[in-house]
Structure formats: structure tokens, C-alpha cells
Amino acid sequence: xxxxxxxxxxxxxxxxxxRKARRRLGPGRPLRFGAAVGPLVLLALWSxxxxxxxxDSRTLSAPWTVVTTARNLIAEGRLQDNLIxxxxxxxxxxxxxxxxxxxxxxxxxxxxxxxxxxxxxxxIKRAVPSVALIPLLILWLGIGEEMKVITIALGVFVxxxxxxxxxLRTIDSRYVELGEALRLRPAVFLRRIVLPGALPGFLLxxxxxxxxxxxxxxxxxxxxxxxxxxxxxxxxxxxxxxxVIIVGLVLYGLLGLLSDGAVRFVQRRALSWxxxxxx
Amino acid sequence: xxxxxxxLTATRAVRVQGLARAFGTRTVLxxxxxxxxxxxxxALLGRSGSGKSTLLRALAGLDRGVSGAGLVDxxxxxxxxxxxxxxxxxxxxxxxxxxxxxxxxxxxxGRAALAEVGLAGRERAWPxxxxxxxxxRVALARALVSEPHLLLADEPFxxxxxxxxxxxxxxxxxxxxxxxPAVLLVTHDVDEAVTLADRVVLLDDGRVxxxxxxxxxxxxSHRQPQFLAYRESLLRSLGVTPTEG
Numbered sequence: 001x002x003x004x005x006x007x008x009x010x011x012x013x014x015x016x017x018x019r020k021a022r023r024r025l026g027p028g029r030p031l032r033f034g035a036a037v038g039p040l041v042l043l044a045l046w047s048x049x050x051x052x053x054x055x056d057s058r059t060l061s062a063p064w065t066v067v068t069t070a071r072n073l074i075a076e077g078r079l080q081d082n083l084i085x086x087x088x089x090x091x092x093x094x095x096x097x098x099x100x101x102x103x104x105x106x107x108x109x110x111x112x113x114x115x116x117x118x119x120x121x122x123x124i125k126r127a128v129p130s131v132a133l134i135p136l137l138i139l140w141l142g143i144g145e146e147m148k149v150i151t152i153a154l155g156v157f158v159x160x161x162x163x164x165x166x167x168l169r170t171i172d173s174r175y176v177e178l179g180e181a182l183r184l185r186p187a188v189f190l191r192r193i194v195l196p197g198a199l200p201g202f203l204l205x206x207x208x209x210x211x212x213x214x215x216x217x218x219x220x221x222x223x224x225x226x227x228x229x230x231x232x233x234x235x236x237x238x239x240x241x242x243x244v245i246i247v248g249l250v251l252y253g254l255l256g257l258l259s260d261g262a263v264r265f266v267q268r269r270a271l272s273w274x275x276x277x278x279x
Numbered sequence: 280x281x282x283x284x285x286x287l288t289a290t291r292a293v294r295v296q297g298l299a300r301a302f303g304t305r306t307v308l309x310x311x312x313x314x315x316x317x318x319x320x321x322a323l324l325g326r327s328g329s330g331k332s333t334l335l336r337a338l339a340g341l342d343r344g345v346s347g348a349g350l351v352d353x354x355x356x357x358x359x360x361x362x363x364x365x366x367x368x369x370x371x372x373x374x375x376x377x378x379x380x381x382x383x384x385x386x387x388x389g390r391a392a393l394a395e396v397g398l399a400g401r402e403r404a405w406p407x408x409x410x411x412x413x414x415x416r417v418a419l420a421r422a423l424v425s426e427p428h429l430l431l432a433d434e435p436f437x438x439x440x441x442x443x444x445x446x447x448x449x450x451x452x453x454x455x456x457x458x459x460p461a462v463l464l465v466t467h468d469v470d471e472a473v474t475l476a477d478r479v480v481l482l483d484d485g486r487v488x489x490x491x492x493x494x495x496x497x498x499x500s501h502r503q504p505q506f507l508a509y510r511e512s513l514l515r516s517l518g519v520t521p522t523e524g
Contacts, residue, residue: 177341178367179379181339181359182379183379188378188379192370192374192379196370271369273368273370
């Protein structure tokens with residue numbers, strides 16, 4: 001990919017002018033497994049660094065140490081237990097945030113009064129990181145699961161709202177006019193025009209939301225937690241177990257990557273009608 | 280037109296009286312009267328800015344928020360064809376055609392309508408996979424699938440190339456002979472108006488300036504002397520001096 005970009009101007013100068021290929025402006029055909037290239041390069045650098053001894057094992061454990069530690073943690077059952085707790089928190093918060101964000105975006109996007117009442121407070125909330133609300137949430141809800149799920153939901157809800165609302169508001173007015181000309185019932189208008197029209201925005205919001213969910217999870221699990229990946233890492237910090245911390249980090253990364261991949265997969269399937277620059 | 284055979288000649292499809300529309304201080308329609316019989320094909324000509332589209336949008340009920348007065352009486356069951364095909368890009372062709380239809384036979388009627396416009400077999404295609412002419416044919420199928428009593432068309436062929444446009448003229452004529460809707464076709468193309476319409480109405484200054492019945496047998500040809508006479512007279516009314524040829 002980089003090679004072709006670098007080489008092309010040079011060949012242009014050498015080649016006979018008559019056979020000059022037309023410069024391609026789009027990014028070209030998609031690479032197979034293109035998404036895996038970057039992470040694999042990173043992994044290779046890490047392995048080389050550890051094997052060559054450039055990386056102190058107290059600073060960054062070698063990949064193979066991390067794999068062994070992960071295996072041990074799985075054998076003890078600690079990894080699965082913590083992962084399930086974490087996944088539940090993130091999933092519940094994500095679900096709640098996505099539902100509320102979508103509903104509020106619909107109300108605010110489809111009615112002027114809804115927008116007048118809802119949009120302002122949400123913009124204010126948007127300016128306050130949800131992590132900054134944790135002290136207040138602890139006072140209100142205690143340090144139990146509710147606080148954790150609500151914190152995650154608050155982080156998720158904003159991107160879903162912003163992008164769905166934007167998607168709704170940028171639906172071409174010609175389609176609204178079409179709906180009026182066809183005398184569509186409001187429910188049909190919503191199902192056939194509004195929701196599909198806002199879907200690209202919603203899915204973009206969902207991608208941000210998934211990342212936001214894991215992000216909030218990390219924060220809430222390191223506060224007064226007795227379970228979850230974050231707790232496992234926090235405990236490891238107290239005992240100086242770099243490898244366990246890295247297992248946690250890799251796990252967070254994998255979860256983020258996997259969930260983003262899942263949303264992108266849905267995006268590709270659901271938006272197959274679109275012809276874009278990437279095609 | 281074929282509708283005369285149906286014995287519905289006397290039935291009135293559209294009645295407009297004293298219609299006035301203004302955008303700000305600019306008066307676009309000024310006390311306009313118009314009637315269209317059931318099954319009658321009326322072409323609406325006029326210079327750009329003469330209020331053709333404003334009239335059509337008033338008939339389609341798409342001019343909320345525009346100030347005006349007057350009586351507009353149109354059939355409940357009317358369809359609109361826009362200049363752009365206006366297909367929902369996220370719905371497949373058949374779903375676009377049956378958009379807003381209910382009932383278990385909606386799909387079957389949609390398929391039949393697509394077959395009528397020569398697009399049988401393309402039901403599952405996305406609109407972006409069709410050519411401009413094909414997209415406009417889908418729009419026609421969508422407009423006619425509900426068997427409207429009035430078809431409102433706002434320069435539906437304006438964005439098509441000349442060859443496709445000729446084919447669409449034939450298709451529209453065929454479809455109208457079969458379904459007998461009253462038609463109001465907004466166009467700026469005098470030839471198109473004389474080719475297709477039973478009557479040509481020319482707007483000027485917010486009123487009907489010319490109301491001309493086109494008494495020509497179908498199919499019509501540009502070479503017929505009467506065709507040329509109608510054409511010349513309409514062009515003159517539009518302020519264009521027709522050149523020879």
C-alpha cells in the first residue's frame with residue numbers, strides 16, 4: 001500500500017507520456033485482512049524488543065510470559081470470572097445507553113419541542129466527562145453495580161445521541177416530501193424513511209459508544225471494585241505483576257477491537273445499499 | 280383520449296378556483312382557475328418562474344407554509360412523480376414501489392407495476408444499480424401502482440437524455456391509456472406537451488394564458504402539419520419566435 005503510493009510518482013516521470021496511467025483518487029481495492037496488519041506489526045516489534053532484551057521484563061513483560069500468565073489465570077478460573085463480570089457491566093451499560101440515546105435522539109430529532117427540551121441538557125452533559133460524574137454517582141447510588149452500569153451508560157448515551165440525531169436531521173428533505181406525497185402513516189414514515197435514513201449515523205455513534213463503554217468500564221473497575229478485569233489489574237499493580245496487568249490490557253484491547261469489528265460488520269451488512277469512496 | 284370510452288367524460292377530476300400563491304412579496308399564482316376532466320391528459324407549460332411547479336405542488340398538497348388563497352379540489356387518490364426519481368436508496372426496487380401500500384396483495388401489485396414499466400426481474404435491485412431512465416420508470420410504477428385518479432408529474436423527464444425521454448413518452452402514453460388517470464404534466468418542452476397531452480395549458484403572470492385542446496390522432500409525429508402548427512402557436516405564446524426547421 002505505502003509502496004505503491006511512493007513508487008507511482010517516480011514511474012510517472014519515467015514512463016512514456018502516452019501510456020501514463022490515470023491517477024486513482026479513491027483509496028483502491030480493500031486489502032484482505034487489512035485491519036490485522038497494524039496490530040501484527042506492533043506485536044512483532046514487541047516480540048523483537050523482548051527477545052533482544054531491549055525491554056526490561058519489569059517494564060513490559062515479553063509476549064510469551066503474558067501468554068503463560070494468561071494460561072495460568074485461565075486454569076485458576078480467575079480470568080473467566082473477571083471477564084464475565086466485566087462483560088456484563090459493559091454490556092448492560094451499553095444496552096441501557098444505546099436504548100436511551102436512540103429514544104432521546106428520536107424524540108429530539110422528530111419534534112421541535114423535544115429538541116428544545118432535551119438537546120440543551122445533553123450538550124451540557126456532553127461537555128462534562130462522565131468520569132467526572134462518578135463522585136456524584138457514588139453519593140447517589142453507592143459503589144455497587146448500579147453506579148458502574150449507570151456511569152457506562154452515561155458515557156455511551158452521548159455519542160449514540162449525537163450521531164443518531166445528526167443522522168436524523170440530515171435525512172434529505174426530498175424524502176420527507178415523498179413521504180407526504182405518498183400520505184405515509186407516521187409509523188410507516190418512521191420505519192421506512194426515518195430509521196433507515198438515520199441508520200448510518202446511529203451505527204457510527206455505536207462505534208464510538210462501544211469504545212466509550214470499555215473506557216468507562218476501566219475507570220469504574222479501578223474504583224472500589226472487588227471483581228472484574230480492572231480489579232484484577234489493580235490488584236496486580238499492588239503486587240508488581242506486570243504480566244497480569246498486560247494480560248488485562250491485552251484483554252481490554254481485544255474486547256474493544258472485537259466489539260468494534262462486530263459493529264463494523266453490522267455496518268457493512270446493514271448499509272450495503274451505499275456506494276461510497278471505500279467501494 | 281381513451282378515457283372517453285369509459286363514459287366518465289363529464290366527471291371532473293380537478294377543480295381549481297381563484298388560486299393565489301405568493302412567496303414573500305412575489306406573487307406567483309394570481310387568481311388561477313383550472314379544471315381537468317377525469318382521464319384527461321393536461322400539459323402545463325410556462326416560462327421558468329411562471330408558477331408551474333407552484334401550481335403542481337398546490338395540487339399535491341405539498342405547499343404547506345406558502346401563503347395563498349383559493350379553492351383546490353383534487354381526488355383523494357393522487358400520485359406525484361418528481362423530476363428526480365426520488366427512490367429511497369436504502370430500499371430495494373420493489374419495496375420502493377410498494378412504499379406506503381398495505382394489504383397482502385401489495386407485493387403482487389408492485390411486481391405487476393414493475394413488469395408494466397419493463398422492469399420485471401429487477402425487483403431485488405438497489406436503486407443505485409439502475410440507470411437514470413430505469414429509476415424514473417420505477418418512480419412511474421410507484422405512482423401508478425395505487426391506481427390514482429390524478430397523476431401529477433413535475434418535469435419527470437427533464438433529467439433524462441433525449442433518446443430515453445422519447446421512450447419514456449411512449450411508456451407514459453401507454454400507461455395512461457391503460458389506467459386512465461387524469462394527468463397534469465409540468466414541462467418546459469413544447470414538443471413533449473404537444474406529443475403527449477389532450478390539452479395544453481400555458482401559464483403566464485400567475486394565470487392561465489392559453490388553454491389549447493390538441494386534436495391530433497395518436498401516435499403523433501413531429502412531421503404532421505397540425506403538430507407544427509400547435510407547436511408554433513405555443514412557442515409564440517411563450518415569447519419565442521420559432522425558426523424554420
